[in-house]
Amino acid sequence: MELTWALLASAYLALLALITKVFYKKRPLRKLPPGPKPWPIIGNLNVNLLSSIPHQSLHILSKQYGDIMQLKFGNYHIIVASSPEMAKMFLRTHDKVFATRPALAAGKHIGYEYSDVAWAPFGPYWQQARAFYQHEVFSDRKLDSSEFIRVEEMRNLFSRLHSLSGKPVVLKDHLMHCKLSSINRMLLSNKYFSESKNEISILELDEIREMLQEWFSLHGMINVGDWIPWLSFFDVQGYVKRMKELRWKLDRFLDYVIDDHLARKGERDFVPRDVADVLLRLAEDPKLRVQLTMDGVKGLLLDLIAGTTHTTAVLVEWAVHEMMRQPHIIKKAREEIHRVIGINRWVDENDFSQLPYLEAIIMETLRLHPPGTILTRYAMEDCNVAGYDISKGTTVFINTWGIARDPNLWESPTEFSPERFLGKNMDMMMGHNFSVLPFGSGSRRCAGYKLALRVARSMLGNLLHGFNWKLPDGMKTEDVCLEEQYGLTTHPKVPIAIIMEPILSVHLY
Numbered sequence: 001m002e003l004t005w006a007l008l009a010s011a012y013l014a015l016l017a018l019i020t021k022v023f024y025k026k027r028p029l030r031k032l033p034p035g036p037k038p039w040p041i042i043g044n045l046n047v048n049l050l051s052s053i054p055h056q057s058l059h060i061l062s063k064q065y066g067d068i069m070q071l072k073f074g075n076y077h078i079i080v081a082s083s084p085e086m087a088k089m090f091l092r093t094h095d096k097v098f099a100t101r102p103a104l105a106a107g108k109h110i111g112y113e114y115s116d117v118a119w120a121p122f123g124p125y126w127q128q129a130r131a132f133y134q135h136e137v138f139s140d141r142k143l144d145s146s147e148f149i150r151v152e153e154m155r156n157l158f159s160r161l162h163s164l165s166g167k168p169v170v171l172k173d174h175l176m177h178c179k180l181s182s183i184n185r186m187l188l189s190n191k192y193f194s195e196s197k198n199e200i201s202i203l204e205l206d207e208i209r210e211m212l213q214e215w216f217s218l219h220g221m222i223n224v225g226d227w228i229p230w231l232s233f234f235d236v237q238g239y240v241k242r243m244k245e246l247r248w249k250l251d252r253f254l255d256y257v258i259d260d261h262l263a264r265k266g267e268r269d270f271v272p273r274d275v276a277d278v279l280l281r282l283a284e285d286p287k288l289r290v291q292l293t294m295d296g297v298k299g300l301l302l303d304l305i306a307g308t309t310h311t312t313a314v315l316v317e318w319a320v321h322e323m324m325r326q327p328h329i330i331k332k333a334r335e336e337i338h339r340v341i342g343i344n345r346w347v348d349e350n351d352f353s354q355l356p357y358l359e360a361i362i363m364e365t366l367r368l369h370p371p372g373t374i375l376t377r378y379a380m381e382d383c384n385v386a387g388y389d390i391s392k393g394t395t396v397f398i399n400t401w402g403i404a405r406d407p408n409l410w411e412s413p414t415e416f417s418p419e420r421f422l423g424k425n426m427d428m429m430m431g432h433n434f435s436v437l438p439f440g441s442g443s444r445r446c447a448g449y450k451l452a453l454r455v456a457r458s459m460l461g462n463l464l465h466g467f468n469w470k471l472p473d474g475m476k477t478e479d480v481c482l483e484e485q486y487g488l489t490t491h492p493k494v495p496i497a498i499i500m501e502p503i504l505s506v507h508l509y
């Protein structure tokens, strides 16, 4: 009897061993980057990360865990890179593995089902869309031919500021107004918003400004439903509800623009006159490598409109905030401009090569206040990075804000000092020098940097050239706020109101 039991027990154990061997392959040990211990269910999505400014929290965490660290958002792995060496690993060495973005709710709802360039997954559609931008919008020829629009709109801005001289103006609103008018005319041949009660249009200026503000804010939120999918149904933070509301408003605007263009297309002797016309013609092209849908047309237009209005306005805004705290920089920059340009004309988009101090101010602003503080990537396959095993499906954050403030790389890193860039070339900001990456790097580098730089240089240059800047009575230079408001573009938390006093001849305004 005992022998039978012993035989049965041995047979059972042998069977168990066989099943285990067949069904459970031994997992090789994976080497993972260090990181804080995740909590059950939420992982490291703790209150600190959700409520604070993410690039600042990640910067602090990376000091403890190193320049490559692992977090968990819900059940998903996140890798944070915080040094030039690690940034280079993801953006250059393994660019092909990480050349896509995670599919988050913002991309679905307000990135037109991932059909704009910024959200589109790496592949033929994204390549086709970037090539379209390159040829139809950002080539030097196209940018030169639309310069007159930007010049006209900038003059309109200066004449508005001239009429408000002596009164405090919230510069941010005026910069966005100007950028919005320019880009809509460049892309759509029309502004499509009204600037006063006497004009009638599909939207008022304030409405479109608020829509774009919301677009940028929602892109910057950490939406818990993206990382804990079973919670997405409840939309606990209400972000998806806001995205859907915004999508409705965007559709109303963009459908109107598209219908207006389609109506003109029916006219005799029609020739495409703007980017929207060309996109609508492509949407009907059966030979296109990847079909372009109406959502795609809207997504591609929206990227350009939003990309231009906020980013460049935020860059100029930060420069003004920093300079108002150090008036000697304003004086030095204005002296350079008046010496080189004289006082009888405005600064052109092409004058920058003769204005090294202005260029250094823009570079220093891009270092200290990169409008996009974190670059986002997504692993398309398993990859070994710096000896660590990164699995397919991992999201990667590259904290460019933290890198550009690293005391090991930059002397007095939090100090605004344009002098550090005197004699240096803007090329170093274009993704080759991994200690300063305001436009990103690799395949997903900013598509619109050429336009951005033309606009920022002439805008900031002319604000210095044509106006004295004064703080309102009772406000001291040290009162100018440098706190950040996080979003897809991180902008000053408290917008500055300054008094702009014209200094050139009246006929120029």
Ligand code: HEM
Residues within 6 Å of the ligand: 117, 118, 119, 130, 303, 304, 305, 307, 308, 309, 311, 312, 315, 370, 371, 372, 375, 376, 437, 438, 439, 440, 441, 442, 443, 444, 445, 446, 447, 448, 449, 451, 452, 456
């Ligand atoms: C100061 C101005 C600007 C800054 C600092 C800036 C910065 C950036 C950054 C950091 C990225 C992410 C790059 C990466 O992931 O490696 C980006 C992407 C992008 N930017 Fe800009 N940008 C600016 C202006 C513009 C303008 C004016 C446009 C268009 C009119 C634009 C269009 C885009 C697009 C479409 C992408 C997505 C590229 C892709 O995923 O393939 N940007 N930008």
